Amino acid sequence: GKKLASGGGYGSDFSILIWDITSGSSQPESTLRGHNGGVLCITFNPSNSKQLVSGDDDGIIHVWDITSGSLQPESTLRGHTDWVTKLAFDPSDPSQLVSGSRDGTTRFWNMATGQAVSVLEGATFEFAKASATQQSVGRYIVTANSDLLRICKAPQNADAHADNAAPVTAPVAFFRAPGNISAIDCVGDSIGVGCGNGAILQLRARVLGAS
Secondary structure, three states: OOEEEEEOOOOOOOOEEEEEOOOOOOOOOEEEOOOOOOEEEEEEEOOEEEEEEEEEOOOOEEEEEOOOOOOOOOEEEOOOOOOEEEEEEOOOOOOEEEEEEOOOEEEEEEOOOOEEEEEEEOOEEEEOEOOOOOOOOOOEEEEEEOOEEEEEEOOOHHHOOOHHHOOEOOOOEEEEOOOOEEEEEEEOOEEEEEEOOOOEEEEEOHHHHOO
16 A cells, blocks of 8 residues: 655654555554654655655664565665755666755765765755756756755766765856745756745756756
8 A cells, every 4th residue: 555654753762653544544554763863854765665765863864675574774874964854866866865964965875885976065955857948857956055056967876985985066056045045946947946034036047958
């Protein structure tokens, strides 16, 4: 059946509950334990429904096989030094996981090896999504940290390095907003930016429309 995952924060045991939403049961199907801090974000692998990834406020990312029968993570990704606040799989390469953290970095991970492919500046991120233009999904990633927005080419798994040697990817373009950036979205060559001071901007980035 279809699965739903929920994570525990403070006041709980930091476990992850797996629910079968088609069964009608009010009890979780399984409980995953391994985090020592509050679970802040969870995502399923869109190309492998058995694989779940979770991030916590200790900067730890756990990878789980929810069908293995094991209640412990099958691997752990380490590199962030503060809260992991966002996780997503690269839409153009589901073998790559992307994580955003309050430490001010966005990291690409090779899921096969557990190694970091690249480190980008920016605490949160959004992939460029296709529109009616020739923009290819996942080719670029937009990151934001404080009031600075950066556009970078998405790294490839072929560039994988040991975690402590992952290179910092330089942006191909950047923009300074009139306030701290709290939300971003990107469709085609258009980027929507929301700021904490209430400003809302729509930017056009020619690089995102390149073939």
